[in-house]
Amino acid sequence: MEKMNGVNNVKESQSKARLAIFEIAHMISVPMSLTAVIKLKVPDAIWQNGLNIPLSASQILTRLRPHGGGDAENLQRILRLLVCYDIFNEHLSSCGERKYSLAYVGKSLVADEEGLSYAAYILHHHQDALMRAWPLVGNAVEDPTIEAFKKANGEGAISYYMKRPETLDLTHKALAGISVPLMRDILDSYDGFHGIETLVDVGGSSGVTLRMIMQKYPNVRTGINFDLPDMVACAPSIPGVIHVGGDALESVPHGDAIFMKWVLLAWTDDECRKAMQNCYKALPVGGKLIACDPVLPEHTNESQRTKALLGGDIFIMTMYRTKGKHRTEEQFKELGISAGFPHFRAVYVDPYMHILEFQK
Numbered sequence: 001m002e003k004m005n006g007v008n009n010v011k012e013s014q015s016k017a018r019l020a021i022f023e024i025a026h027m028i029s030v031p032m033s034l035t036a037v038i039k040l041k042v043p044d045a046i047w048q049n050g051l052n053i054p055l056s057a058s059q060i061l062t063r064l065r066p067h068g069g070g071d072a073e074n075l076q077r078i079l080r081l082l083v084c085y086d087i088f089n090e091h092l093s094s095c096g097e098r099k100y101s102l103a104y105v106g107k108s109l110v111a112d113e114e115g116l117s118y119a120a121y122i123l124h125h126h127q128d129a130l131m132r133a134w135p136l137v138g139n140a141v142e143d144p145t146i147e148a149f150k151k152a153n154g155e156g157a158i159s160y161y162m163k164r165p166e167t168l169d170l171t172h173k174a175l176a177g178i179s180v181p182l183m184r185d186i187l188d189s190y191d192g193f194h195g196i197e198t199l200v201d202v203g204g205s206s207g208v209t210l211r212m213i214m215q216k217y218p219n220v221r222t223g224i225n226f227d228l229p230d231m232v233a234c235a236p237s238i239p240g241v242i243h244v245g246g247d248a249l250e251s252v253p254h255g256d257a258i259f260m261k262w263v264l265l266a267w268t269d270d271e272c273r274k275a276m277q278n279c280y281k282a283l284p285v286g287g288k289l290i291a292c293d294p295v296l297p298e299h300t301n302e303s304q305r306t307k308a309l310l311g312g313d314i315f316i317m318t319m320y321r322t323k324g325k326h327r328t329e330e331q332f333k334e335l336g337i338s339a340g341f342p343h344f345r346a347v348y349v350d351p352y353m354h355i356l357e358f359q360k
């Protein structure tokens with residue numbers, strides 16, 4: 001009897017493992033199918049100014065291709081998979097017809113009144129140059145001196161984007177699509193911008209973040225948007241914002257406070273320390289470096305948050321810097337101390353990114 005139970009347990013764990021392997025091996029179908037529906041413009045076809053009326057795959061196809069063509073059955077296969085990831089809701093009629101509306105994640109793929117959505121982030125992640133790098137993930141173990149992206153494309157990701165106007169445009173849209181809603185949440189829950197007159201945004205990209213901070217905090221009279229020269233060269237003009245090109249690893253403009261969002265992750269520990277030391281030099285006594293970066297949990301678990309953060313860590317390792325990384329709160333605190341900041345505080349603003357305040 002005991003032997004039988006043992007055999008059954010082995011069989012059960014083998015079939016569980018087999019199912020898990022099938023799920024993992026087929027996981028790539030998810031981002032690829034999502035990229036496909038975005039390229040096909042399915043979310044907009046269903047959304048139709050917020051009507052979001054459930055449609056069958058052939059009705060969606062008629063909206064996408066009024067003159068006919070396309071394979072509705074194959075579209076339905078893609079839609080069904082994405083129902084499992086809250087992109088679409090499935091409405092099954094009593095006669096077995098399946099219709100689809102946008103679920104909460106799918107709605108985030110439709111452009112808002114500012115033309116922003118999360119769709120560009122998905123398209124950016126799955127463009128050809130990045131896809132060429134993915135088979136080389138293990139390269140970071142064998143040879144951490146060269147990024148998989150560089151090996152696959154002959155140059156680093158940032159210089160690759162800079163040389164291609166369409167890719168750079170997609171990069172700006174991808175960053176703004178994530179950054180603007182996140183920044184709204186930060187401004188709702190974090191009040192650390194009071195009393196600041198001159199604020200420097202290190203790695204501020206287009207300057208959109210500074211514009212949002214200055215709209216909410218009129219005490220910030222001067223915003224200095226500091227980024228790599230090629231990046232600020234194409235930044236739009238924003239009242240009160242001065243665009244300054246430079247390299248934070250060399251020096252940072254002076255200000256009452258410094259903001260630095262989504263930048264530290266792409267640097268090695270030594271580079272973070274260097275940039276933070278430059279921030280320290282640029283601040284008055286009592287001044288704050290207000291960083292905002294992904295924060296890894298100490299304990300590894302199966303939560304969506306942990307999976308998203310650890311997945312993002314491998315993305316950084318593969319695409320940007322083999323030794324750039326997502327860090328824990330403790331690792332940020334240690335970096336701050338080593339750069340000279342005696343005070344540290346973490347403020348929870350979002351499950352993925354936290355505010356990390358370093359005070360001089």
Ligand SMILES: C[S@@+](CC[C@H](N)C(=O)[O-])C[C@H]1O[C@@H](n2cnc3c(N)ncnc32)[C@H](O)[C@@H]1O
Nearest residue numbers: 175179203204205227228231247248249261262
């Ligand atoms: C992931 S983006 C974040 C942009 C923006 N802060 C946001 O949250 O949307 C990182 C930014 O850091 C900038 N950057 C990278 N290396 C830099 C450096 N050495 N000095 C200044 N900016 C840098 C990049 O050009 C890019 O705009």
